[in-house]
Amino acid sequence: MSIPTYTLNDGSALPAIGFGTYPLKDDEAVGTIVSAIEAGYRLLDTAVNYGNEHEVGEGVRASGLPREELYVASKIPGRDHGYDDAVASVHGSLERLGLEYLDLHLIHWPNPSVDKYVEAWRALVDLREQGLVRSIGVSNFTAAHLDRIIDETGVTPTVNQIELHPYFPQVEMREVNESRGIRTESWSPLGKRQAPFAEPAVADAAAAHDVTPGQVILRWQVQLGSVPIPKSATPERQRANLDVFGFELSDAEMAAITALGRPDGRLFGGDPDTHEEM
Numbered sequence: 457m458s459i460p461t462y463t464l465n466d467g468s469a470l471p472a473i474g475f476g477t478y479p480l481k482d483d484e485a486v487g488t489i490v491s492a493i494e495a496g497y498r499l500l501d502t503a504v505n506y507g508n509e510h511e512v513g514e515g516v517r518a519s520g521l522p523r524e525e526l527y528v529a530s531k532i533p534g535r536d537h538g539y540d541d542a543v544a545s546v547h548g549s550l551e552r553l554g555l556e557y558l559d560l561h562l563i564h565w566p567n568p569s570v571d572k573y574v575e576a577w578r579a580l581v582d583l584r585e586q587g588l589v590r591s592i593g594v595s596n597f598t599a600a601h602l603d604r605i606i607d608e609t610g611v612t613p614t615v616n617q618i619e620l621h622p623y624f625p626q627v628e629m630r631e632v633n634e635s636r637g638i639r640t641e642s643w644s645p646l647g648k649r650q651a652p653f654a655e656p657a658v659a660d661a662a663a664a665h666d667v668t669p670g671q672v673i674l675r676w677q678v679q680l681g682s683v684p685i686p687k688s689a690t691p692e693r694q695r696a697n698l699d700v701f702g703f704e705l706s707d708a709e710m711a712a713i714t715a716l717g718r719p720d721g722r723l724f725g726g727d728p729d730t731h732e733e734m
């Protein structure tokens with residue numbers, strides 16, 4: 457299956473759906489990642505803090521695909537936001553992955569109380585110039601965090617990966633990203649443990665299009681223009697989650713799913729102004 461791509465603001469191409477790798481680990485993770493690549497995923501999302509960059513790199517090699525056909529993305533953890541620490545962090549990621557370059561590297565969380573995310577961003581800008589990272593972006597950034605790094609460096613992130621699922625549809629942040637030319641990526645795109653598969657807005661659309669509730673939610677993500685990165689350890693679900701380009705939700709179906717959003721819809725209170733991860 458060939459996956460459509462978006463052109464990012466730096467001219468590079470990002471697959472319209474990717475594979476989330478948290479919390480896959482150890483030998484089993486390698487097989488799971490190979491099965492995802494065989495299912496057709498090309499974008500693999502990892503992070504230093506997932507502790508599985510080695511496994512992702514092994515999966516890339518075991519897939520037998522040429523490196524340039526895969527799109528590998530990782531993230532700098534909060535403890536590495538100082539400029540030199542961020543540079544060392546990216547070198548560490550490349551070493552663990554066993555790759556010569558990353559397609560995309562993100563700042564994982566802004567950690568505003570530490571107040572060093574601008575330094576981490578400067579490091580990413582320089583690493584991109586050196587060719588170690590092809591595209592650079594952020595995760596869990598609010599409008600204020602985005603505007604600060606853009607104002608202080610003149611460089612706009614290509615993507616902002618944020619929590620986005622039917623109970624937390626991020627209407628405002630999607631507009632914030634779009635107005636700055638930043639592509640939104642959705643983490644926990646299905647809603648993880650709280651996936652709203654039984655909600656009538658989802659179940660009715662699934663019945664109408666003869667697809668699964670998971671496919672409806674991921675298709676909703678695609679039609680919002682956000683890039684979902686669902687995780688599944690199950691090959692059948694991996695394949696089903698990718699098979700969302702052969703049907704289209706109506707405007708009414710889209711609106712009904714977005715209307716499931718609620719103010720307390722975050723999965724674990726991950727408000728980037730207050731939730732910090734090191």
Ligand SMILES: NC(=O)C1=CN([C@@H]2O[C@H](COP(=O)(O)OP(=O)(O)OC[C@H]3O[C@@H](n4cnc5c(N)ncnc54)[C@H](OP(=O)(O)O)[C@@H]3O)[C@@H](O)[C@H]2O)C=CC1
Pocket residue numbers: 475476477478479501502564595596617618642643644645646647648649670671685686687688689690693696697
């Ligand atoms: N930047 C950030 O701060 C964050 C980034 N992430 C990224 O986002 C990725 C995805 O998020 P995640 O939290 O895993 O949540 P998801 O919304 O992807 O849900 C994953 C869960 O749903 C199950 N599942 C997957 N497909 C289906 C299906 N078709 N039907 C029923 N159940 C299904 C999986 O189980 P099974 O494996 O058994 O199929 C798993 O338990 C992560 O892997 C990570 O890469 C996540 C959190 C924060």
Ligand SMILES: O=C(O)C(=O)[C@@H](O)[C@H](O)C(=O)CO
Pocket residue numbers: 478503724726733
């Ligand atoms: O998966 C990620 O990228 C995270 O940031 C996680 O640590 C996330 O915060 C989580 O799953 C907490 O339960």
